[in-house]
Amino acid sequence: MAAEANAQTSAQAVRRPIAETLRTVFGPLVQLLLFVIGSAIALSLLVILLSLVQLGARPDLLTRTLTILPQVLIDGLVRGFLFSTIALGYTMVYGVLEFINFAHGEIFMVGGVTGAAVGLFLASVGLLEGMNPLFFVLLVVLIGMIVSGTLAVTVERIAYRPLRGAPRLVPLISAIGVSLVLQDVVRLIMTNSPLGFNARYQSPDFGPPIRLFEMTLGDRPVPIIISPKALVFITAAVIMLIVLNYLVNATRLGKAIRATAQDMSTASLMGINVNRIITLTFLIGGALGGAAGALFGLNVGTVNPYMGFIPGLKAFTAAVLGGIGNITGAMVGGLVLGFLEAFVASYLSLFTNGALSGAAYADIAAFSILILILIFRPSGLLGESTTQKV
Amino acid sequence: MALLKLEDVHTYYGKIHALKGISITVNKGEIVTLIGSNGAGKSTTLRTISGLLAPRQGQVLLNDERIDRIPSHEIVKRGIAQSPEGRRIFPRLTVLENLEMGAYLHSTRSVTYQEDLERVFTLFPRLRERVSQKGGTLSGGEQQMLAIGRALMTRPQVLLLDEPSMGLAPVLVEQIFEIIETINAQGMTVLLVEQNALQALGIAHRGYVLQSGRIILEDEAKVLRDNETVQKSYLGLE
Numbered sequence: 164m165a166a167e168a169n170a171q172t173s174a175q176a177v178r179r180p181i182a183e184t185l186r187t188v189f190g191p192l193v194q195l196l197l198f199v200i201g202s203a204i205a206l207s208l209l210v211i212l213l214s215l216v217q218l219g220a221r222p223d224l225l226t227r228t229l230t231i232l233p234q235v236l237i238d239g240l241v242r243g244f245l246f247s248t249i250a251l252g253y254t255m256v257y258g259v260l261e262f263i264n265f266a267h268g269e270i271f272m273v274g275g276v277t278g279a280a281v282g283l284f285l286a287s288v289g290l291l292e293g294m295n296p297l298f299f300v301l302l303v304v305l306i307g308m309i310v311s312g313t314l315a316v317t318v319e320r321i322a323y324r325p326l327r328g329a330p331r332l333v334p335l336i337s338a339i340g341v342s343l344v345l346q347d348v349v350r351l352i353m354t355n356s357p358l359g360f361n362a363r364y365q366s367p368d369f370g371p372p373i374r375l376f377e378m379t380l381g382d383r384p385v386p387i388i389i390s391p392k393a394l395v396f397i398t399a400a401v402i403m404l405i406v407l408n409y410l411v412n413a414t415r416l417g418k419a420i421r422a423t424a425q426d427m428s429t430a431s432l433m434g435i436n437v438n439r440i441i442t443l444t445f446l447i448g449g450a451l452g453g454a455a456g457a458l459f460g461l462n463v464g465t466v467n468p469y470m471g472f473i474p475g476l477k478a479f480t481a482a483v484l485g486g487i488g489n490i491t492g493a494m495v496g497g498l499v500l501g502f503l504e505a506f507v508a509s510y511l512s513l514f515t516n517g518a519l520s521g522a523a524y525a526d527i528a529a530f531s532i533l534i535l536i537l538i539f540r541p542s543g544l545l546g547e548s549t550t551q552k553v
Numbered sequence: 554m555a556l557l558k559l560e561d562v563h564t565y566y567g568k569i570h571a572l573k574g575i576s577i578t579v580n581k582g583e584i585v586t587l588i589g590s591n592g593a594g595k596s597t598t599l600r601t602i603s604g605l606l607a608p609r610q611g612q613v614l615l616n617d618e619r620i621d622r623i624p625s626h627e628i629v630k631r632g633i634a635q636s637p638e639g640r641r642i643f644p645r646l647t648v649l650e651n652l653e654m655g656a657y658l659h660s661t662r663s664v665t666y667q668e669d670l671e672r673v674f675t676l677f678p679r680l681r682e683r684v685s686q687k688g689g690t691l692s693g694g695e696q697q698m699l700a701i702g703r704a705l706m707t708r709p710q711v712l713l714l715d716e717p718s719m720g721l722a723p724v725l726v727e728q729i730f731e732i733i734e735t736i737n738a739q740g741m742t743v744l745l746v747e748q749n750a751l752q753a754l755g756i757a758h759r760g761y762v763l764q765s766g767r768i769i770l771e772d773e774a775k776v777l778r779d780n781e782t783v784q785k786s787y788l789g790l791e
């Protein structure tokens with residue numbers, strides 16, 4: 164009797180509490196949501212405050228600020244998710260190998276070019292016109308993920324694995340080399356194919372912009388719209404982030420990835436095949452980058468071999484902003500950076516009365532952040548100690 | 554019967570010749586201890602057995618099969634578990650997750666997994682209270698318990714322990730040695746590396762004395778304890 168009761172209580176103690184599982188999976192997502200809402204509110208208040216300050220001199224400023232605000236927020240979300248999905252590739256590889264894969268921007272670019280090639284192919288066989296747009300998205304994302312994921316794994320095998328154990332600078336230089344090679348190989352392929360250097364990203368008709376709601380400012384109605392492609396981008400990114408979170412935080416494989424990131428040789432003592440985990444890390448990061456490329460190309464309408472450079476650098480900034488090596492941090496960093504950029508791009512010229520063009524200064528804003536973070540808080544927004552690395 | 558056997562093993566770190574021809578036999582059911590001063594090559598020996606280092610010469614045999622050319626994650630599968638020097642707990646995984654990593658090669662849904670977990674918690678009740686705590690926040694003694702528990706979760710035939718008593722309070726040292734004896738009494742073969750030579754020789758069946766990469770003495774633990782050199786150099790007795 165007593166023994167039985169004893170066995171029962173102990174069995175309960177051993178089982179993982181449901182609440183804990185939920186916390187590990189949804190905790191990071193809640194954190195992400197808080198940062199999104201927080202930075203959206205903070206930046207919105209800032210621009211409203213700035214327009215109130217100038218109210219005496221320019222009475223129409225407040226209305227103009229409020230009119231474009233919802234659009235800026237949507238733009239910020241799109242940019243933010245773009246940076247997040249790319250930043251994950253940097254941060255996961257860094258978490259495991261402590262190495263910055265500078266070729267990751269090109270992995271993203273290859274995803275975009277692959278999507279455009281799929282569009283071109285479908286158009287040339289006459290299938291594109293009547294295709295369901297959502298099916299098309301699914302197709303380009305899947306193919307983009309496969310091509311970019313495979314490419315990332317191949318690059319690791321050829322260019323990084325032989326250099327493991329070499330001084331840190333060596334694989335870094337190799338990564339820069341890979342990056343240049345990929346740009347030029349893709350350029351060679353594109354210019355010698357019907358795609359051309361600046362390829363149009365053909366897609367089925369996604370329909371007119373969606374009216375989300377209408378707000379009234381004074382007596383003027385202002386419609387809030389979002390393009391269907393942007394909506395698709397945001398939705399897809401959210402799904403990917405949720406799946407990745409589940410994979411890393413709740414599965415056996417995810418635990419193995421985290422263990423490998425924390426202590427590679429001890430992980431191998433547990434029976435974890437460390438090389439396989441590294442391959443997997445490149446596969447996941449590459450696939451996310453490829454999906455982001457395919458979706459981004461679709462969103463902007465054209466792709467070229469050099470399209471990965473600037474988004475790659477910004478995603479790297481985002482990864483550093485969130486604390487490099489930290490998965491939740493990469494998502495958070497991406498979104499915060501996206502909002503910042505969107506606000507600078509839209510409001511800078513408005514507040515300086517056209518003296519400074521926002522679009523041109525958005526890049527400067529992003530990279531100033533990188534420099535500031537590196538100087539003042541190298542461990543990033545979330546820091547090392549508050550949340551786990553990979 | 555020899556479960557684990559090292560024959561004339563030479564291991565290098567680059568140009569540093571750390572093991573200069575080591576031969577060790579561990580029989581099934583024994584506790585064998587490896588003692589020696591700092592830098593003698595004790596940890597190197599364990600790392601060579603578990604496959605973290607490859608010997609340049611000589612061989613390592615488990616059940617008469619060579620294992621010195623296979624990677625460490627395969628060696629775990631064959632039945633060798635190591636609790637490494639300095640514990641090496643995964644700091645940002647919880648206690649339970651650390652134990653799950655020990656059971657990485659087994660299904661965590663199985664009944665045997667639950668039994669293994671139960672056995673570890675019976676040996677180390679402190680760990681049960683701390684299942685959700687991050688490994689890095691455990692005290693040194695608790696981390697040592699976790700490292701041993703995690704190694705047991707791999708279901709080994711041989712358990713390699715690298716200085717399990719390092720940095721522990723005397724009471725806890727006592728307790729850890731008792732637990733090693735308990736584990737051994739349950740049928741586990743143990744290869745124990747220790748600075749704490751007196752206590753190690755107290756629970757071991759046989760022992761080897763290592764000095765700058767060579768074995769200078771080997772015998773029954775009782776005999777080693779009475780050996781003059783051992784008493785002078787390692788037991789601090791005059």
Ligand SMILES: Nc1ncnc2c1ncn2[C@@H]1O[C@H](COP(=O)(O)OP(=O)(O)OP(=O)(O)O)[C@@H](O)[C@H]1O
Pocket residue numbers: 566569571589590591592593594595596597598638748
């Ligand atoms: N990674 C390494 N690179 C170079 N030399 C090493 C390395 N690890 C150990 N050594 C050298 O190999 C020799 C044996 O080291 P080992 O760690 O096996 O000693 P040990 O007997 O475990 O000592 P301790 O009791 O201090 O743990 C030492 O001379 C050490 O300096």
Ligand SMILES: [Mg+2]
Pocket residue numbers: 595596597638
């Ligand atoms: Mg040692």
